[in-house]
Amino acid sequence: MAKHIIGSVGDIPDGGRLALNVRGRPIVVFNRNGQYFALLDRCPHSGAKLSLGLLTGILQSDGPGCFRYSREGEIIKCPWHGWEFDIRSGESYCSPQSVKTRSYDVKVQSGAELEKDPHVAENFSVSVESEYIVLEM
Numbered sequence: 001m002a003k004h005i006i007g008s009v010g011d012i013p014d015g016g017r018l019a020l021n022v023r024g025r026p027i028v029v030f031n032r033n034g035q036y037f038a039l040l041d042r043c044p045h046s047g048a049k050l051s052l053g054l055l056t057g058i059l060q061s062d063g064p065g066c067f068r069y070s071r072e073g074e075i076i077k078c079p080w081h082g083w084e085f086d087i088r089s090g091e092s093y094c095s096p097q098s099v100k101t102r103s104y105d106v107k108v109q110s111g112a113e114l115e116k117d118p119h120v121a122e123n124f125s126v127s128v129e130s131e132y133i134v135l136e137m
Contacts (some may be wrong), residue, residue, distance in 0.1 A: 009108060012036070015073055019051035029106060030055070030087045032073055037087045038104040039076070048080035050101065056084075058093065 004022050012018045012031040019028045019041055026041035028051035041051045057072035075084050075093060084093045090103035 003114075005114070015055070017051055017055070019049065026051075027104065028076075030076075032087065036106040036108065038106045039085065039087060039090050040102040040104075042101065043078040043080065043083055043085075044099060044101050045078065045083050046080055048078050050076050050078060050085065052079045053077045054079070055087075 002023075006020060006022070006027075006029060007018065012029060014031055014033060017028055017030045019026065021027070026049065027038055028041040028049075029036055029038045039050060041049050043050055054077045055073050056075050056077055058070050058075060060068045060070065062068070074087050076087055077084050083099070085091065085101050086093060088103075090101040092099035
């Protein structure tokens with residue numbers, strides 16, 4: 001599985017999100033209390049960008065007049081039709097067996113750890129010739 005560096009830890013504030021494209025796929029990455037979660041940035045219902053949705057929690061009830069709000073900031077709501085997805089798994093909260101958006105593994109690694117990984121960076125030669133910068137591909 002290829003690794004893609006999407007930014008530094010400070011690029012996404014706590015409770016924030018970052019929408020980007022990785023290898024042509026729209027991805028949204030969430031920061032929830034220093035934990036990072038990534039989903040395909042597309043609602044499986046009609047294709048809306050989940051990154052534009054409201055980040056909320058779950059309101060549950062054990063009986064009439066008894067409500068409990070939990071998991072604040074862990075449920076993303078589709079901006080078009082309100083479908084809700086768990087940012088940790090991509091599962092629909094209302095129908096977890098049949099509706100899901102793809103989730104991706106995200107982890108924080110130090111520069112030293114990344115340096116040890118067997119990734120390959122593409123290099124290009126650059127030179128200055130008579131005041132022009134030349135990129136060779």
